[in-house]
Amino acid sequence: MEAFTRLDAKIAPLPLANIDTDQIIPKQFLKGVDRKGLARGLFYDFRFDEQGREVPDFVLNRPEYKGAGVLVAGDNFGCGSSREHAPWALMDFGIRCVISTSFADIFYNNCFQNGLLPVVLKAEEIQQLMDEARGGNHVASIDLAAQTVTSPSGAVFHFDIDPTRKDKMLRGLDAIGETLQAKNDIDLYEMKRALSQPWLEEA
Template structure:
């Protein structure tokens, strides 16, 4: 997992509440466990018409927002069924942070396990970021170390995050990576156990 420290990127406004995981990545794209290539299914029904053509009015199809790295979303983002493909698809598309007033719990947890930063801000702050993202300058800065979001106009908004999750994001550690930091201690324990309880090693 890549470490997240600071992101300076275009922001794209998606002022829709209750975007669920099936809207983020529809079920037909869940046949793979490969994270690469899922960008094609991101917001598929919102991005494309029935003939597979891009809908020009959808924000991520508009030239001004091509290459956006931050999504400014409505309330309760990521609700619905649990699917780790949702943060995978967002990251494969190039989105590294999502800012909202609230996230569904499972999606929120999945984000941290995959290096996607979910940022919770107050409603008025999200509304301002939405408004500024619609303007000509829509580059925002998301700084995990200082726990701040800087708007295009230079206003700074602070956000809260669990210290342990913050530390793992800064180091690029998922659950497996965190376990591997204790590899030496695990090896020592396994060696001692094999000597003191050799019957446990028998097939």
């Protein structure tokens, strides 16, 4: 998993509440387990019309938000089913941070397992970020170590995060990476077990 330390990126406003995981990545894009290529399906029903043509007014299709790395959304982002493809699709599109007033629990947990930073801010702070993102300067900064979001105008907002999750994100550790930190202990255990219970190795 790629570490998250500091992100300076365009910020895109999506002022919609209760965006569920089926809206983030519709079911027809869930046929595989490869994380690559899912960007095509991100917000598909918002980004494209029934003929598969881009909807020019949707925020991520507009030229000024092309390449956005930060998404600011309404309440309860990521509700619905538990599909892990949702954070995969966001990241494959280039979004490394989603900011909202609240997230669905499973989506929130999946974000940390995949290197996508979910940031919770107050409603008035979210509104300021959205207002500024609609202006001429679209670049915001997210500093995980300092736990701050700096708006395009330079306003600084602080966010809370679980210290353990923060440490893992800073070091780029998912569940597998965390386990591999104990590789020496695991290898030693396996060696001792092979010597004391060799019949377990015969299968």
